Amino acid sequence: MTYKKYKLSLLLRIALIFCLLIILAFSLLTLNFKTKVLTSTITIVPIILIIIFVLNNLLNFTIKRQKSIHDFFESVKYRDFSQWFNEDSGPEDIRELHKGFNVVNQTIKDINKDKEAQYLYLQKILELVDTGIIVYNTKSGDVLWVNDSFKQILNIPTIKNIQFVKKRNLKMYTDVFTTSHKQGNAISIDIENNKTKILISNSSFKVKDKAFKLIVLQNIENTLNQNQSEAWNKLLRVMTHEIMNSIAPISSLAETLQTKIQLSIEDPLENKMDINDLYLGIESIRNRSDGLMKFANTYRGLNKISNLNLRKASIHALFESIYNLLQPSLNNKNVALQLTPDNNELQIEMDTSLIEQVLINLILNAAEACKNVENAQIQLSAKKNIDGLTIIKISDNGMGIPKEILDKVFIPFFSTKKNGSGIGLSLCQQIMFLHKGRILINSIENSGTIIQLVFC
Numbered sequence: 048m049t050y051k052k053y054k055l056s057l058l059l060r061i062a063l064i065f066c067l068l069i070i071l072a073f074s075l076l077t078l079n080f081k082t083k084v085l086t087s088t089i090t091i092v093p094i095i096l097i098i099i100f101v102l103n104n105l106l107n108f109t110i111k112r113q114k115s116i117h118d119f120f121e122s123v124k125y126r127d128f129s130q131w132f133n134e135d136s137g138p139e140d141i142r143e144l145h146k147g148f149n150v151v152n153q154t155i156k157d158i159n160k161d162k163e164a165q166y167l168y169l170q171k172i173l174e175l176v177d178t179g180i181i182v183y184n185t186k187s188g189d190v191l192w193v194n195d196s197f198k199q200i201l202n203i204p205t206i207k208n209i210q211f212v213k214k215r216n217l218k219m220y221t222d223v224f225t226t227s228h229k230q231g232n233a234i235s236i237d238i239e240n241n242k243t244k245i246l247i248s249n250s251s252f253k254v255k256d257k258a259f260k261l262i263v264l265q266n267i268e269n270t271l272n273q274n275q276s277e278a279w280n281k282l283l284r285v286m287t288h289e290i291m292n293s294i295a296p297i298s299s300l301a302e303t304l305q306t307k308i309q310l311s312i313e314d315p316l317e318n319k320m321d322i323n324d325l326y327l328g329i330e331s332i333r334n335r336s337d338g339l340m341k342f343a344n345t346y347r348g349l350n351k352i353s354n355l356n357l358r359k360a361s362i363h364a365l366f367e368s369i370y371n372l373l374q375p376s377l378n379n380k381n382v383a384l385q386l387t388p389d390n391n392e393l394q395i396e397m398d399t400s401l402i403e404q405v406l407i408n409l410i411l412n413a414a415e416a417c418k419n420v421e422n423a424q425i426q427l428s429a430k431k432n433i434d435g436l437t438i439i440k441i442s443d444n445g446m447g448i449p450k451e452i453l454d455k456v457f458i459p460f461f462s463t464k465k466n467g468s469g470i471g472l473s474l475c476q477q478i479m480f481l482h483k484g485r486i487l488i489n490s491i492e493n494s495g496t497i498i499q500l501v502f503c
Contacts, residue, residue: 060105067098111141119148128152128159178265183209185251185258200245200266202238223247223262233267296407297332299376304328331371355398355481362393362429362439369406369427377425382414387428395437395502397482402500405475409441409498412472416445416496439500448490456488 071094115132122130130152132145179197183190188209198206201219206212213220219236228234231248247264304325310318366386377384395402410425417423422444429439448456457476472486479486483503490496 056108057105060101060108064098064101064105067094067101070094071098111138112144115141115144115148119151122152128155178263181206181262182259185260191259197262197264200243200264201236223264224260228262295411296372296376297336299379300328300332300372303375327371331368334368334372355401357396357398359394359396360399360402362395362437363391365399365402365406366427366429369403369410373407373410377410377414380414380418380423382417382423382425384410385424385426387426390430393429393431393437397502401478401481405478405500406439406441408472408475413441413443413445413496416447417443418445420445437502439502440497441500442495442497444495447492447494447496448488449492453488453490457486 118130119132122128132148134142134145134149136142137145176194177196179194179200181190181193181197183193190207190209193206198204201212201223203212203215209220209224212224216237219238222234222236228247228249231246233244233246235242235244237243244267245264246267247262249260249262251258251260253259307318308325370384370386374384406427410427413425414423417425425441425443427439427441429437431437456472476486479500485501487499487501488496489498
């Protein structure tokens with residue numbers, strides 16, 4: 048609307064000048080030379096004066112608006128957005144123009160305020176983080192910005208130019224400021240004669256033809272110590288879990304044998320001791336104890352295939368050993384363990400002690416899942432499939448595994464049990480990987496679980 052009024056005013060002035068020029072031209076063409084003095088005075092001179100007045104008005108009309116525009120652009124050029132243009136007096140189109148300028152100035156001031164607030168907010172955040180950050184001019188070495196964490200990590204009281212670090216500690220200067228760490232590196236630096244491990248990365252960039260370098264570093268000494276401590280704790284949890292899995296059935300079997308011997312001693316006639324049962328029980332205890340000792344000695348090297356003691360082993364003998372070991376403790380839990388090998392002569396090349404450990408883990412997990420189930424049963428079977436792969440299968444009629452967590456059960460230290468360590472299944476999987484096999488699990492909640500150990 049303002050632009051239309053300005054355009055109309057300008058066109059009216061131009062039209063007026065054009066009409067006056069036509070009148071002036073007509074007057075000159077009809078000039079009577081006999082009376083030219085009088086005619087010039089009465090007609091031509093006033094027209095010329097009016098034309099001069101209108102031209103001056105047009106000039107002032109244009110200059111006023113150009114001056115406002117010039118003043119506005121000058122304020123923009125020098126980034127002076129504090130200037131306020133008069134909105135209360137003058138022609139309407141100029142007042143509207145001034146309103147527009149004032150809106151632009153106020154908008155830019157608001158944007159600057161927001162930027163300042165964001166800058167202060169970001170600066171406060173960077174000051175609070177425990178990551179050291181510094182930005183400096185690569186040519187002059189002048190520090191553009193540095194937070195307190197950077198100074199604390201390097202034990203520097205203040206830094207305005209990186210040459211200060213060069214004079215104070217040349218090796219630190221070289222490691223931190225001159226060495227490239229674009230991919231991020233963990234380095235050790237000397238701080239007051241103590242080695243400190245830091246994670247460092249840097250990046251270069253340009254702003255207005257000036258080159259800058261950004262360095263980010265973090266003290267990881269405490270993190271490494273904490274991770275090491277956590278690793279030891281996890282290792283102890285794993286070892287405790289596996290040792291207890293073996294000791295519990297050994298203790299149960301030993302208690303059963305002790306009870307039988309005690310009854311036989313008290314009343315030999317009524318409670319005859321079967322020497323063969325005693326022999327088998329003691330043999331199971333010895334075998335599992337040997338296996339436990341071997342497991343403890345080889346656990347730290349489970350990631351090395353050379354640690355496996357591979358040999359052809361009978362599945363039937365393996366199942367019998369597991370049965371003799373676990374049957375007493377499973378009886379106490381009212382869980383029946385059934386062995387159904389398809390072929391008594393079936394053999395697998397394996398490390399017997401480790402596979403025993405896997406089966407103990409899986410059977411005890413199955414027994415736990417059957418804790419509140421009537422007629423709880425665990426079946427242990429083995430067969431060769433049509434592809435020639437040997438498969439050991441452990442199935443139960445327990446509570447099963449919820450679908451939403453089925454894909455997480457092999458994640459180390461993931462457990463749904465209140466006192467679970469979350470390493471049993473992950474350790475079983477690792478042992479199967481070492482045997483170049485795999486472990487498959489299929490479970491239906493409230494129906495049971497089937498786990499298959501596939502040997503290639």
